Amino acid sequence: xxxxxxxxxxxxxxxxxxxxxxxxxxxxxxxxxxxxxxxxxxxxxxxxxxxxxxxxxxxxxxxxxxxxxxxxxxxxxxxxxxxxxxxxxxxxxxxxxxxxxxxxxxxxxxxxxxxxxxx
Amino acid sequence: xxxxxxxxxxxxxxxxxxxxxxxxxxxxxxxxxxxxxxxxxxxxxxxxxxxxxxxxxxxxxxxxxxxxxxxxxxxxxxxxxxxxxxxxxxxxxxxxxxxxxxxxxxxxxxxx
Numbered sequence: 001x002x003x004x005x006x007x008x009x010x011x012x013x014x015x016x017x018x019x020x021x022x023x024x025x026x027x028x029x030x031x032x033x034x035x036x037x038x039x040x041x042x043x044x045x046x047x048x049x050x051x052x053x054x055x056x057x058x059x060x061x062x063x064x065x066x067x068x069x070x071x072x073x074x075x076x077x078x079x080x081x082x083x084x085x086x087x088x089x090x091x092x093x094x095x096x097x098x099x100x101x102x103x104x105x106x107x108x109x110x111x112x113x114x115x116x117x118x119x
Numbered sequence: 120x121x122x123x124x125x126x127x128x129x130x131x132x133x134x135x136x137x138x139x140x141x142x143x144x145x146x147x148x149x150x151x152x153x154x155x156x157x158x159x160x161x162x163x164x165x166x167x168x169x170x171x172x173x174x175x176x177x178x179x180x181x182x183x184x185x186x187x188x189x190x191x192x193x194x195x196x197x198x199x200x201x202x203x204x205x206x207x208x209x210x211x212x213x214x215x216x217x218x219x220x221x222x223x224x225x226x227x228x229x230x231x
């Protein structure tokens with residue numbers, strides 16, 4: 001099966017500019033996640049979608065970050081305006097289910113990530 | 120709250136050495152536990168998982184046993200290869216929130 005697709009792979013911007021990342025999950029996967037991975041740290045969940053509804057966005061800095069998942073498939077993560085501390089790899093992942101129950105269904109498949117450098 | 124703590128890296132070993140990467144967790148209820156691996160230039164991949172106490176996950180020669188009494192899920196491999204060089208992440212799923220959280224990662228380098 002095709003994996004999780006992300007673009008762009010790399011982006012360099014000046015602070016206060018805006019940037020958008022795109023993710024196409026595995027076909028049929030109901031749950032989509034955006035994680036932020038700062039160098040030397042583990043991934044931190046920014047937002048979790050179940051189909052096209054938001055399940056968890058408690059760690060999303062909503063004053064500058066936004067995300068949407070139209071029609072429950074593709075998703076876009078936007079940062080506006082960017083700050084230096086936003087430099088990180090933005091990982092998209094998807095899973096078959098996101099609810100309670102069988103943990104095997106909560107296995108996440110990750111994309112290769114989008115590396116953002118803010119100067 | 121729920122959290123995952125991994126041993127800090129980097130860890131450098133010679134080929135064919137025995138590997139242990141420690142992982143402990145704090146969680147309410149009965150989480151599921153995972154090890155993910157990130158090879159250079161690639162995304163995270165699931166390495167193995169365990170869904171209940173005393174379960175042993177295994178894959179590619181790696182093993183980890185879910186120990187509820189010590190709240191641990193240590194990763195082991197009997198004989199590492201250069202191709203095992205990567206960053207390893209321990210993670211837990213607490214199903215009450217269907218949320219997966221990751222440890223900070225351990226970078227492993229294997230010398231030929």
